[in-house]
Amino acid sequence: MRVAVVGAGAIADSHRAAYLAHRDDVDLVAVADVDEARAVAFCAHTDHAKPYLDLGTLLAEQEPDLVSICTPPGLHVEQTKAVLAAGAWVWCEKPPCRSLAEYDEIAAAERDGGPYVSFVYQQRSGSSAAHFRGLLAAGELGRPLVAHCQTTWYRDAAYYSVPWRGRWDTEGGGPALGHGIHQMDLLLHLLGEWDEVRAMTARLVHNVETEDVSTALVRFESGALATVVNSVLSPDEVSRIRIDCERVTVELTHLYGYVAENWTYTPASPLTSDDARWRATAEDVGSSHAAALTPVLAAWRAGARPPCSGADGRRVLEFVASLYKAAATGLGVRRGEIGPGDVFYRSMAGTPAGAVR
Template sequence: MPSTYRLAIVGTGGIAHLHAAELRRHVPDRFELVAAVDPDTGRLDAFNAQFGLERGYASIEELLANEELDLVDLCTPPVAHGPGAIAALEAGVGVVCEKPPALSLEEFDRIAAAAAASKGDFSIISQHRFGSAAERVRNMSAAGVLGKLAVAKCDTLWFRPAEYFAVDWRGRWETEGGGPTMGHGIHQIDTLLSLVGPWSEVVATAHRHRRDTNTEDVSHAIVTLESGASVVITNSLLSPREVSQIRLDYDNATVELDHLYGYGDSNWTVTPLEEHVEEVMQAWYSKPRGQSSGHGAQFARIADALDGKAAPPVNVTEARRTLELLAAIYASAFTGKRVRAGEIDPTSPFYQRMNGSGAPWPDRK
């Protein structure tokens, strides 16, 4: 019989409302939402009233001192992810964290150390991994049906107006960690890596074209995978026709995903070479089918992992691989050099912060 796990949400902004709604809609019998945390009393009270919660706290420390929990769901601004995760893990409570998991590799490694010493696990929200079509593509690739990957692209082309950055923590290295590379493209990039495997090196550029921020508003990267395949990645907040796209060109077929903030099976297309139509399409129409991407799908997998006493997806190793690629994109963009996996170590300024030795434009106050 599946267990029900006690969960508290930390932060009660827009993403917390989405998490709470997804928990209630998709896995109400797997998680009991018992409390919320926010230093803003008005916002906390409104959240608790909406979701029928009796208890609220001003800090995660107060929460941990008063509640018996299985999981803390961090929905705070990025600057609070690291301190919140470490506090929960040191209390022996598992953590699921919204993106990005940390502001830097240095902070992430402190989270990983806390997780290694804790009975709780740390995992990162990456809801686009969990649609059935993505799982099918991974299965087809592993089975060799698609052949070897040759070329891929991964685009997060979104639009955020100037007013979006009126929120004081947005657009600042010290509180958001980066621009669209870090805060928006991360989900699409992580989904890509879950499909194509580890990366080996990157050459990149980043630009601040339009927005009044300290971070970039556009970045481009050419990534070489360990397999030898090449990937082009673009992240933008300046694109009026918003779209999220992944295209994978294998030897036997092209696989494409075209969506915005979430997908179903219908958002994917497969175009096989004529001589491989039968085997590719037979695999494509196999199971699993019918599961859209989304937070509910990931929370169901988290509950399954807890039932089996396994580390929830997406784990420390997978989350770090994605974060390291983001750090490498910034390092390449700001130094003009090719950056290889493993190269950003504690001696690098890009290990300490995503803007490393500094962006090629002045900070705006």
Template sequence: MSQRNYRSAIVGTGGIATAHAEAVAASAGRAGLAAAVDVDLGRAKAFAETWQIPRVHASLTDLLREGEVDLVHLCTPPALHAPLALECLEAGVTVLVEKPPTLSLAEMDALVEAETRSTAHVATVLQHRFGAGALRLRRLADAGELGRPLLATCATQWYRDEAYFAVPWRGTWESEGGGPTMGHGIHQFDLLFSVLGPWREVTAVAARRARAVDTEDVSTALVTFDSGAVATVVNSVVSPRQTSALRFDYERATVEVEHLYGYTDDDWTVTPAPGHEDVASLWNGERSSVPSGHQGWFAAVLDALDRGEAPPVTAGDARRTMEFIAALYRSAFTGERVRSGQITPGDPFASRMDGTGTPWEKVRNQ
């Protein structure tokens, strides 16, 4: 597998852009920062000075016109993800999109379709798939070492105060696409799906309990999988003791991780079922000090590109996660159980995550 040097550009130089710059810097010369883009040119220049980036632009269009970039790291607010990603695909430039990749399932489908017409790829930044613990869990599960998956729990219980939501694009369906289900819990339940495989059905509740926002601030769901496994998924931004926790109960062991914004091997525990103590030795025999984060994800992106493959998380992978989000909201706001594949083009929940409207909005309009 031959390696090359990829010219990266970061579009949107706010807080998350630093994680991308760090990942590029840690790539051992496999990638380099060629440009920074921001509508606030002063902010772009300051970012470029910090990371020794040679060029700055005020728009993605200006960047692509020069034609001297291989990868675009899209770090803008969510409402810009789909249109800017489409612009990259039309220019034949691979785009790496921060979560959530789009505001709706319909926008996600537009990206999937545009990718088929492009020489480039679109991938979503869902970095928790790539930590050493998650990679090991998938290897052991796929090899049958853990037995059948039976039950899982997935909790993203974070705390965001009113000041957090004072940023204009946060807390609205039009600019953020949803609440903690869309923008916070997506990391954990995407990891859940990467381990347990395709989900089949969801029954959910979403509520606005404490924050003055348009979206929900809590949600919970019961999910069944094609394998027969059952899981609960909780998403919150009103929980003072913050945690990100996943637990997988297999026939032969319980595997758990609890962290906040990123994990190491020290955050994982394995509890073998009686008679299956060998599972612990299989787990501990592969220990690693590598944390989850953008660096592991970006290394996987570069590996895939070197092989001539679509980089992870592929558009198809991200679509399954986005479909779950739409299904959770549809179930929560209609009271129905929603199956995979049920939300088709033309469904209100395909075009907007709030679909036919939230209960609290309907009460306000009465």
């Protein structure tokens, strides 16, 4: 499988590592970046990838089967559609794009049987997440009742000196879209469909258009209630999901990726020998880009829609749009409420000037 990368910035290193981890199945042939030196430096750490200054030339000359999109969010729609038109699949970094309208535009460019677009929600990929889902589905843990989802990171003024960051028109949103989307996607992956969200956002420190902190209350279809916090103001950085089920509290604490030891199971009563299986997985696969790539490659070989694609990839983006709408209006927002006639369908800001409360 011939693969290529567009955008040779920091996150592209994770894509390169993922491709090299699958080098028996893929051949990383090229990278495109407007900064020639950066493209050349990226290729120096590959077997024989060739640098390009533009995506169009790369697609025409290399004819890749799959292309990683590692550019700023404002470029995702145009570049993704170009790759699809060339007949290649897309593996696109988060956030998928800047709005639900853009997501639906991307989806409309796909064709049955492929090429498809899959988005990088790598926190789903760890085997411990699949283990938890299996236990929950089997009724081993009891009903989920209360949850907390936390992405509290720290970003200084230098981080926002990059021109496209902190702006609605280029980044699309603040930490709710650009940082916390990974943990929120994992929360939805673990607990299923959400029903209603209420939220607040604020701009407390950074001189940007978007928020730098958000909080939300969520009701799931199961009846479970959750709090969600996203911040770039927090020196003690952590990513955390805690789920209190009837029989056990399950907590995942990490920063950018986890393994089995980052999960703890605390039972309501002392462990029995049967309950020891809660903490055990047959194989400890950590969450990573390499692990997330595995099902994408399998789907490509089968000509099937990959995970984190289509309706599955849209779910967390709809949740984020609803969070922003709830914060701007002060009202609860229900799943499915935001459609083409809603201002939050075309912009997370809801208005061209933004709507931070």
